[in-house]
Amino acid sequence: MLNIEELVVRYGARNPVVHGVSIDVAEAGVVALLGANGAGKTSLMRAVSGTLPLHGGSVAAGTIKFLDREITRANPAAVMASGLVQVPEGRHVFGALTVDENLDAGAITVRSREARARARRQVFEMFPRLAERRRQRAGTLSGGEQQMLAIARALMSRPKLLLLDEPSLGLAPMLVKQIGETVGEIARDGVPVLLVEQNAAMALSVADRAYVLELGRVVLSGPADELSRSDEVGRLYLGDADGDADGHLRGESPAVPRLARWTA
Structure with a gap:
């Protein structure tokens, strides 16, 4: 559904903040994009949603395709009209x-x-x-x-694809759990989600596939359940010095009511 190929993003004459990133989002499920502050996650989302120029940034190289149509430098209105909708960081x-x-x-x-x-x-x-x-x-x-x-x-x-930028930021743990359950439910009912998160535990518990960004580059990618068991992800993002992912990642979330398909 969404294909990002060798994307390079920069602000003015400064060095790029996103370096040749490639990401694919399928027609179903949740893809998580993980990384600490400054990893380039929000810049990547701005490029996809067409809002990058509003923040003084630009796509220096690479392509973004949505439903096989190139939207690399499309304006935000055109991107939204195509069915790609972003919930930015900070709620707004x-x-x-x-x-x-x-x-x-x-x-x-x-x-x-x-x-x-x-x-x-x-x-x-x-x-x-x-x-x-x-x-x-x-x-x-x-x-x-x-x-x-x-x-x-x-x-x-x-929306045909929902972009969520740091939806758990600043929320209490119980609310973070609820947001995670909501993200999973939205995807199960027909709207795929690209989820940008610093909270790796929540993101990996609901995602099907995940990418890890560091300093604007993809350093890890793969099925979310495999990454949740990765020694490196456990050490860097799950607060586990032994590299074993948090136990609650292996548990099942409480059931939530099903919804009619959003795309119906």
Whole structure:
């Protein structure tokens, strides 16, 4: 579905921050992109979503294809219209608008009134807390509720591929677990996800495949369950000096209610 080939990203005349990165995202499941601060994860996401020039960056080399169509230097509106939708780091909800109004903004490209109503029902099934607060201003929500709203707003646009940039950042452990379960559920119901995360334990527990970035380069890649057992990943990202991945990675997450397919 998404093919990134030998991508090089730079800001102005500075040295590249992404060096020849190649990543593939299939038509189903979750692909995790892991790495510490400064690894180049957010720059890569900006390149994919078309927002890189808004931050003073540019694609110096390489290609990005979505559904076999090149979008390497497409503008953000064209990228979103193609069905590739990003939830940026930091949530960025419209604080002065209500929950309902934020969801309306997410559905602005959906012409069918029936499709918008169905998407809203599905969002509220996934996030009952948002249904309870639908007339509350987004700026007064908790951090976890704002993250729910940011994801819900993206789902209202009926995406073909969802980009999630650090959805667990700044959240309490229980909320991190809930976000992980939500990511897995979205993918199981028909919307593949490219998940950028520093929280390797959460990301590897829901991903099918993962890539590890260091200083703008892919240094490890493979099936998520294999990487979760990797000595190097365990030492660098899972806080395990012995290289054995955290035990909870091997456990199963509690079941969550199924949703109708988002692409239906």
